[in-house]
Amino acid sequence: MECVVQGIIETQHVEALEILLQGLCGVHRERLRIHELCLKSGPNLGLVASEVRLLCDLEQPEPTWIVRHIGGAMRGSGAEQISVLVRTMVESKVSKNVLRLFHALGYRLDHELLRVGFAFHFQRGASITVTVSSVNKMLKLHATDEAVPVTPGIQMVEVTAPASSENYSEVAAAVSSFCEYLAPLLHLSKPGTSTGVVPTAAAAAASLMSDAGVTT
Amino acid sequence: MAAMEGIQDQSQQQQQQAAPPKPAAERLNPAVQQQLNLESVKTRAISLYKAISRILEDIDAVARANAVPKWQDILGQFSMVNLELFNIMEDIKKVSKAFVVHPKNVNVENSTILPVMLSSKLLPEMETDDNFKKEQLLHGMQNLPISVQIEKLKTRIDMIGAACESAEKVLAETRKAYCFGTRQGPTMVPIDKVQAAKIQEQENLLRAAVNFGEGLRMPLDQRKITSTLPMHLVDVLTVGDGVQTFSDASGMYMKNTPPQSSINATQGLLQASGAQLIGRSAASPSGPTGATSFDNTTTSPLPYANSPRSGTNMMNTPSPQQQTQHQQQQQQQQQQQQQQRQKLMQHMSPHQQQLLAQQLRQSSMPGLGQNQLPQLHDLQGQAQQKFQPLPGQQQMQFSQTMGHQQFQSRQLPSGHVQHGMGQSQLSQGNQLNRHLSQFSGGANNALFNAAQGTPSTQMISNMSATMPSQSLLPRMQLGLAGNPQRSHLLSDQMFNMGAANPGGMMPMQQQQQQHGSQGAFGNMQPNAQNLQPGMVALQNATQNHPNFSQQRQQNQQ
Numbered sequence: 001m002e003c004v005v006q007g008i009i010e011t012q013h014v015e016a017l018e019i020l021l022q023g024l025c026g027v028h029r030e031r032l033r034i035h036e037l038c039l040k041s042g043p044n045l046g047l048v049a050s051e052v053r054l055l056c057d058l059e060q061p062e063p064t065w066i067v068r069h070i071g072g073a074m075r076g077s078g079a080e081q082i083s084v085l086v087r088t089m090v091e092s093k094v095s096k097n098v099l100r101l102f103h104a105l106g107y108r109l110d111h112e113l114l115r116v117g118f119a120f121h122f123q124r125g126a127s128i129t130v131t132v133s134s135v136n137k138m139l140k141l142h143a144t145d146e147a148v149p150v151t152p153g154i155q156m157v158e159v160t161a162p163a164s165s166e167n168y169s170e171v172a173a174a175v176s177s178f179c180e181y182l183a184p185l186l187h188l189s190k191p192g193t194s195t196g197v198v199p200t201a202a203a204a205a206a207s208l209m210s211d212a213g214v215t216t
Numbered sequence: 217m218a219a220m221e222g223i224q225d226q227s228q229q230q231q232q233q234a235a236p237p238k239p240a241a242e243r244l245n246p247a248v249q250q251q252l253n254l255e256s257v258k259t260r261a262i263s264l265y266k267a268i269s270r271i272l273e274d275i276d277a278v279a280r281a282n283a284v285p286k287w288q289d290i291l292g293q294f295s296m297v298n299l300e301l302f303n304i305m306e307d308i309k310k311v312s313k314a315f316v317v318h319p320k321n322v323n324v325e326n327s328t329i330l331p332v333m334l335s336s337k338l339l340p341e342m343e344t345d346d347n348f349k350k351e352q353l354l355h356g357m358q359n360l361p362i363s364v365q366i367e368k369l370k371t372r373i374d375m376i377g378a379a380c381e382s383a384e385k386v387l388a389e390t391r392k393a394y395c396f397g398t399r400q401g402p403t404m405v406p407i408d409k410v411q412a413a414k415i416q417e418q419e420n421l422l423r424a425a426v427n428f429g430e431g432l433r434m435p436l437d438q439r440k441i442t443s444t445l446p447m448h449l450v451d452v453l454t455v456g457d458g459v460q461t462f463s464d465a466s467g468m469y470m471k472n473t474p475p476q477s478s479i480n481a482t483q484g485l486l487q488a489s490g491a492q493l494i495g496r497s498a499a500s501p502s503g504p505t506g507a508t509s510f511d512n513t514t515t516s517p518l519p520y521a522n523s524p525r526s527g528t529n530m531m532n533t534p535s536p537q538q539q540t541q542h543q544q545q546q547q548q549q550q551q552q553q554q555q556q557r558q559k560l561m562q563h564m565s566p567h568q569q570q571l572l573a574q575q576l577r578q579s580s581m582p583g584l585g586q587n588q589l590p591q592l593h594d595l596q597g598q599a600q601q602k603f604q605p606l607p608g609q610q611q612m613q614f615s616q617t618m619g620h621q622q623f624q625s626r627q628l629p630s631g632h633v634q635h636g637m638g639q640s641q642l643s644q645g646n647q648l649n650r651h652l653s654q655f656s657g658g659a660n661n662a663l664f665n666a667a668q669g670t671p672s673t674q675m676i677s678n679m680s681a682t683m684p685s686q687s688l689l690p691r692m693q694l695g696l697a698g699n700p701q702r703s704h705l706l707s708d709q710m711f712n713m714g715a716a717n718p719g720g721m722m723p724m725q726q727q728q729q730q731h732g733s734q735g736a737f738g739n740m741q742p743n744a745q746n747l748q749p750g751m752v753a754l755q756n757a758t759q760n761h762p763n764f765s766q767q768r769q770q771n772q773q
Contacts, residue, residue: 058446096451097452141434142453154419156423
């Protein structure tokens with residue numbers, strides 16, 4: 001299970017966001033370059049197609065692979081009151097043969113994308129991960145070197161935290177309270193809900209970036 | 217609290233005072249009464265007193281229970297009480313001059329506090345403080361007349377007021393200059409509506425792409441592998457894989473093995489298993505040269521727990537992969553045949569089907585790689601060894617088996633006996649024969665054509681579905697996949713019959729009129745006759761082999 005919120009930020013403010021996150025999290029950022037392949041199962045595996053995501057971390061000296069399955073989100077009145085999305089998610093490290101394995105099982109590539117950006121992992125009531133990345137698409141199959149951004153002027157911000165069915169409410173509270181700190185720069189919402197840009201973003205970014213004029 | 221209580225006492229005393237001394241009809245001065253409704257003040261004071269006492273009790277109870285008090289509630293109640301008291305005091309202050317506090321009851325409690333409360337003099341600290349401030353204010357002016365003092369103080373106040381105003385102005389101006397904004401917060405630059413719409417559009421694109429993959433899907437025809445794969449995919453995807461994996465399943469089959477596609481369109485995994493079975497069953501002809509038990513009926517060729525000879529009928533077969541990779545070829549062949557028999561009896565387990573499907577896919581890859589089942593190569597090699605000699609030898613080999621079979625039991629259908637199967641398998645064989653009767657004519661025909669004396673390589677390549685270019689037989693095998701459960705028996709039959717009598721297929725065909733899986737013939741050899749069930753296109757088919765015909769007739773029951 002995981003709690004997740006998403007938001008967008010204009011590319012010009014990404015540096016300011018990084019400064020803000022650096023100050024809030026207290027850890028250094030990690031570079032992010034992930035090739036995400038989304039596979040869909042073929043008809044031989046049942047009527048309902050299942051979807052599986054393979055994430056290849058290209059930032060490591062030796063590319064590492066992770067398989068992830070994202071399930072349905074929590075529904076109901078309780079879910080509506082929570083400001084983050086709680087959904088089932090299963091993740092595991094796998095060897096590089098995972099792609100072959102899924103092809104052999106009958107999965108076919110549905111789409112792929114490349115995320116380039118940075119991420120912060122820290123502990124603040126829960127183990128929270130904030131990723132700020134530009135989402136790139138590949139014009140040719142698997143051509144990660146020739147990826148172009150889907151939206152050049154806007155980057156995606158994602159805040160996720162693993163949770164279990166017992167503690168998801170605390171984790172959700174931790175995530176939402178952390179997100180309040182980011183309010184001057186961006187609004188975060190459940191995936192699927194659009195937020196728009198925050199009007200104070202420019203001013204907040206300017207103040208974060210400026211060296212002079214900093215008083216109490 | 218003491219002050220509050222004192223004031224409460226005062227108010228209560230006032231009320232009591234006003235009423236009792238003149239119980240007759242005297243009321244308060246009407247003017248005073250206008251200003252202050254004494255009755256309401258009384259009720260309010262009483263209710264406030266009750267509220268305070270209740271709160272005190274609650275706090276007391278919490279303290280006794282050592283529980284954590286709900287500070288929010290307590291603070292709320294305090295603020296309520298505070299407000300009420302303030303209101304009462306305000307009202308009383310207006311008319312306090314009309315009232316006199318007259319202590320009704322002086323006792324031990326009151327005696328110490330009453331003088332202080334009743335005195336009009338300020339408390340000592342307050343008095344000194346007051347004097348000090350007065351001193352500061354009227355410094356140097358105390359000897360002047362009072363009016364002058366008043367004027368001077370007024371001018372002082374005005375000056376201070378003016379200074380404050382100018383200071384405010386300056387602050388506002390500097391704020392504007394530095395864009396600090398008002399005290400309420402940073403200045404909000406209103407976003408252009410057009411720009412906002414654009415941003416909204418971009419945002420929707422981005423969110424859809426990340427969450428649902430919209431805008432990232434490439435149509436199949438555009439999916440071409442780049443010439444250079446990125447590093448992390450180079451060793452994961454071979455070129456062959458790439459081409460296959462990104463098309464639909466049917467497309468994949470189409471590219472490599474057209475017959476397979478047609479089969480797939482009809483029957484899916486079963487076909488794969490059928491092909492596999494056929495491949496395995498093709499090992500039977502090769503048996504004689506390699507297997508030691510071909511000629512020997514008494515040996516128990518299958519030392520496995522689940523072999524039919526062990527008495528446990530149709531137990532779970534070990535996975536084909538496990539067997540083929542770890543056994544000698546002879547055992548492989550025998551085991552495969554055993555498995556095939558058992559599979560016929562049980563229905564194909566999904567696991568095996570998947571394995572076979574997997575093997576089929578692997579085998580259908582154009583670049584049959586090193587990771588393909590070794591058995592195929594082995595069998596192929598064996599078969600080649602065996603069948604490169606003249607077909608006559610084939611016949612010899614087969615006739616060996618056939619004779620053997622016939623020797624064992626006439627009841628046993630020819631196609632059923634694999635090398636060295638013991639008599640305990642006869643019952644199974646009978647059952648299998650009945651299955652045989654259900655075989656599709658098409659499958660039979662395919663094998664018949666194979667057995668008809670076309671190049672021996674055809675039979676050899678039965679085992680390998682991966683050699684479409686090398687021989688047409690694999691396609692025929694795939695064509696047989698329409699009836700996987702029976703196909704291997706058919707192939708056995710074919711081989712056996714073919715060996716002994718290539719022309720003796722007629723009975724079989726007649727037998728198999730009942731069934732048609734004609735879809736399997738997309739891949740027939742050009743010179744092969746696409747024999748429909750019950751076709752009599754085999755003009756050269758003659759019933760030379762009496763034994764066969766006998767058996768066929770039996771099968772036709």
